Amino acid sequence: MPRVLHVLLASLVLTHQIFAQTIPPPGRCTPADIWPQGPGHALVPQRPDAELTKMLSQISPERIQATIAKLVSFGTRSTLSNQTDPVRGIGAARDWIAAEMRTYAAASNGRMTVDVPSYVQQPANRIPNATVISNVVATLRGTTEPNRAYVVSGHYDSRVSDVQNAVDDAPGADDDASGVAVAMELARIFATHKPAATIMFVAVAGEEQGLYGSDFMAKSLKAAGVDVQGMLNNDIVGSPTGDDGSHSPLDIRMFAQGIPPTETSAQINSRVSIGGENDAPARQLGRFVAEVSQNPLTSMNVHMMYRPDRYLRGGDHMSFLKQGFPAVRFTEPHEDFKHQHQDVRVENGVQFGDLIEFVDFDYVARVARVNGAALWSLAQAPGTPKNVTIDTSVLTNNSTLKWVADSAADGGYEILWRATDEPFWSHVIPVGQVNMATVQLIKDNVEFGVRAVGKNGFKSPAAFPFPG
Structure with missing residues (x-):
């Protein structure tokens, strides 16, 4: 095989390998693949505190x-x-x-x-x-x-x-x-x-x-x-x-x-x-x-x-x-x-x-x-947030969510999101002690939830927003 063809073939193989490593296989995309700069951070599961750890050990x-x-x-x-x-x-x-x-x-x-x-x-x-x-x-x-x-x-x-x-x-x-x-x-x-x-x-x-x-x-x-x-x-x-x-x-x-x-x-x-x-x-x-x-x-x-x-x-x-x-x-x-x-x-x-x-x-x-x-x-934890809505009044690439503030949520609130085909929440955006927040994420592409946070670190289940 001529050297130039050998080099070209090797280049094509290398390019294919890089492409295959970069693009996930069909049906296996994750939010990070689609929105690498998506807001917030990966969800870390809540862990038992010292009191709950002791209680579970007594079963x-x-x-x-x-x-x-x-x-x-x-x-x-x-x-x-x-x-x-x-x-x-x-x-x-x-x-x-x-x-x-x-x-x-x-x-x-x-x-x-x-x-x-x-x-x-x-x-x-x-x-x-x-x-x-x-x-x-x-x-x-x-x-x-x-x-x-x-x-x-x-x-x-x-x-x-x-x-x-x-x-x-x-x-x-x-x-x-x-x-x-x-x-x-x-x-x-x-x-x-x-x-x-x-x-x-x-x-x-x-x-x-x-x-x-x-x-x-x-x-x-x-x-x-x-x-x-x-x-x-x-x-x-x-x-x-x-x-x-x-x-x-x-x-x-x-x-x-x-x-x-x-x-x-x-x-x-x-x-x-x-x-x-x-x-x-x-x-x-x-x-x-x-x-x-x-x-x-x-x-x-x-x-x-x-x-x-x-x-x-x-x-x-x-x-x-x-x-x-x-x-x-x-x-x-x-x-x-x-x-x-x-x-x-x-x-x-x-x-x-x-x-x-x-x-x-x-x-x-x-x-x-x-x-x-x-x-x-x-x-x-504080109770699950109530009356959570998402603004659908205008076309925008941002998403605005609102909810009823609860005094028990003394640690603030978090907006959760995941890709529409994911079974569990994958990302968290802390937004503080507010009852409304706008995030730079297209609501057409993800599912949103809002959860309340206590100062003790416990977090509520999420509430799903409906158009307000």
């Missing part, structure tokens, strides 16, 4: 095991089972949960109270006779913003194959003594601390019959004007092992709904017109949980699922979503359906039934740490 697999074992010992916790027998049935379980919660509250110097709100459900779907539905609620009152509240829950009722069967043993170890154990263990630890906002640790009934207990609670909170800014539902969080042989001990699924069920057709059209389908309050709550709960203290990967729940299933978070409250559901990564909604039996050498022997208590403890990190970070 005990042994205590979680004892709680689940006690709930299983009541034989059946069917919502339709006996409510007056002191040792068997849902009534005995209710009374034990309330008594145990009160022992936690005794250490709170009056900040935590325990109630058993109840109502009589008349015959309805899966409720053949008038039935008392009782929730157990331990409320740790916020020190500075008591009306802003966060809820963590599990359901304490259980079932077998026939949901109307209130007689046979229904251990309900995974579904959902595991979720109740998460809420109770956090209540025990949080009772001696002082969150800025209120936290409610809840065990609801009636879930298997049709979300009756959570529906009653969500409607009651709505009627009382409580500002519920986040609800974490733990339902089937007892094992990382599925019936397909999979085993993922460091993973938890978090289901987060897209378009809120409370939005009108006009609101949905507005959301869709600006590409806000992935920025509903539940998704913002989910992003927040993923940010603050994935760290060495939890050792967990939080996988946000872009749907309200699994196929053919539903949970208590849906009752809160229907009242306009942001809510997500935690569920183990791979389920074993032999151990859910099944009569306790052996068929062809295979054990069926929701038995305690199939629960991994260390795993439940890690799930509790995920919840604990999220709850404390929510309650210690």
Whole structure:
């Protein structure tokens, strides 16, 4: 080959290599590739402070095991089972949960109270006779913003194959003594601390019959004007092992709904017109949980699922979503359906039934740490900004956002942004203690959010702006 052609070919190869290194492959662009001089800096996830670090270290697999074992010992916790027998049935379980919660509250110097709100459900779907539905609620009152509240829950009722069967043993170890154990263990630890906002640790009934207990609670909170800014539902969080042989001990699924069920057709059209389908309050709550709960203290990967729940299933978070409250559901990564909604039996050498022997208590403890990190970070931060808007009155390459100032945001505000195809916030622009800011970034190219910052360093979930 002539030398000149050899040199030319080498030059072309080198140019191709440089070009390939400079231009990312299709579909793999990042904001830095497109806007290398974009405003702000890369988002650094919030980390637990010293108090939260200590709280998470106190979560005990042994205590979680004892709680689940006690709930299983009541034989059946069917919502339709006996409510007056002191040792068997849902009534005995209710009374034990309330008594145990009160022992936690005794250490709170009056900040935590325990109630058993109840109502009589008349015959309805899966409720053949008038039935008392009782929730157990331990409320740790916020020190500075008591009306802003966060809820963590599990359901304490259980079932077998026939949901109307209130007689046979229904251990309900995974579904959902595991979720109740998460809420109770956090209540025990949080009772001696002082969150800025209120936290409610809840065990609801009636879930298997049709979300009756959570529906009653969500409607009651709505009627009382409580500002519920986040609800974490733990339902089937007892094992990382599925019936397909999979085993993922460091993973938890978090289901987060897209378009809120409370939005009108006009609101949905507005959301869709600006590409806000992935920025509903539940998704913002989910992003927040993923940010603050994935760290060495939890050792967990939080996988946000872009749907309200699994196929053919539903949970208590849906009752809160229907009242306009942001809510997500935690569920183990791979389920074993032999151990859910099944009569306790052996068929062809295979054990069926929701038995305690199939629960991994260390795993439940890690799930509790995920919840604990999220709850404390929510309650210690200012509330999510309200009435966030973006100016669309004129064509401009700048973006102006406005929101209602909150005195609790004594550390100011931050504007978050990400590329439209990114799942999580990637960049932060601190803007100080203001209620309006203009940034040099084209709103057509990115998604924006605004979050509040406290002087203590805790930051709220983001609020998505709509045209003002």
